[in-house]
Amino acid sequence: MEKSIRKDPYEAPDYYLLDELLTDEHKLIRSTTRDWVKKEVSPIIEDFAQRAEFPKQLIKGLGEIGAFGPTIPIEYGGAGLDYTAYGIIMQEIERGDSGIRSTASVQGSLVMYPIYAYGTEQQRKKYLPKLATGELMGCFGLTEPDHGSNPGGMTTNIKDMGSHYLLNGAKMWISNAPFADIAVVWAKDEAGKIRGLIVERGMKGFSTPETQGKWSLRASATGELVFDNVEIPKENIFPDITGLKGPLGCLNQARYGIAWGALGVAMDCYDTALRYSKERIQFGRPIAGFQLQQKKLAEMITEITKGQLLVWRLGVLKSQNRASVEQISMAKRNSVEVAIEIARNARQMLGGMGITGDYSIMRHMMNLESVVTYEGTHDIHLLITGMDITGINAFK
Missing domain, CATH: 1.20.140.10 (Butyryl-CoA Dehydrogenase, subunit A, domain 3)
Structure with a gap:
């Protein structure tokens, strides 16, 4: 049954005239994001939260307003913005819903950022432009069933098989996991060093079961990452970064x-x-x-x-x-x-x-x-x- 369109009369408080500290570009970015949230998020978000369903139709719009990796350089599909602009975008999106902001945060900060900061040029060119538009969606695998606040205790591991790596283990509480095309995953090598790598959906032995029964972030998709002898090509490893x-x-x-x-x-x-x-x-x-x-x-x-x-x-x-x-x-x-x-x-x-x-x-x-x-x-x-x-x- 169609619901009546919800009105969103939101007006942001600015008691200390902080707008005077923002540039015209910051204000334009804010108004663009706010208008999008009012038009696309506010009318539907309660319904999706009640149903515990992520509104996938918002992905394209998030890409269009620059919510995916706004500080990533333009040459890789980002907007090349400063961090105040990035903060403003996150503020406006989370004002609409924390789950939708989580989707954008994971894509930009936890998937695009490590590929840009730690990845090879080949990895940057392959993944970043498509992640910026939302054509590809990503997730970030660090937290494990037995290791939350102590990520250094992780048991997910990779073994060098010569032509490739073999990945085994599991991650949980992973935002975007159920629909992600790629996962940036952290695992220990045979020397016990933590390494970063990119896992692609479709790799044999890689599955992403969805987490059910949440009372929180109900409009965000959460799941597990399960790795059962997943073969990871060597070009999918971040080359130089090791440790936490x-x-x-x-x-x-x-x-x-x-x-x-x-x-x-x-x-x-x-x-x-x-x-x-x-x-x-x-x-x-x-x-x-x-x-x-x-x-x-x-x-x-x-x-x-x-x-x-x-x-x-x-x-x-x-x-x-x-x-x-x-x-x-x-x-x-x-x-x-x-x-x-x-x-x-x-x-x-x-x-x-x-x-x-x-x-x-x-x-x-x-x-x-x-x-x-x-x-x-x-x-x-x-x-x-x-x-x-x-x-x-x-x-x-």
């Missing part, structure tokens, strides 16, 4: 996108709560006129404003290649924490309506329960900051 430096460099790119993206969720929940509070009448006046509701709204806009300043500065540093791993960790953790708190308070302000699909808040709340632990858990990011400021490693 490779995969963690990719995660750093993705975490940066989440720092902006989660703030988009916070802004959407705030905008919804503000609008609702002005329209909802109780005790003869709008609930926006009551002190406790104003307290919630005032705290929301304060935290959003602080977060906006944080990610804007991070974007400047990232574009100058000066942003540290630890700075990105802090921003990722802060944005997600802010978004979770704002989403929960916004849900309360809407009362019973807050749990329905008529509003985006409950869907955002469920999505954030994944965002808070993927690409490094909330606690791990806290310890990264702790280690940076004390010089003492609390992980071990």
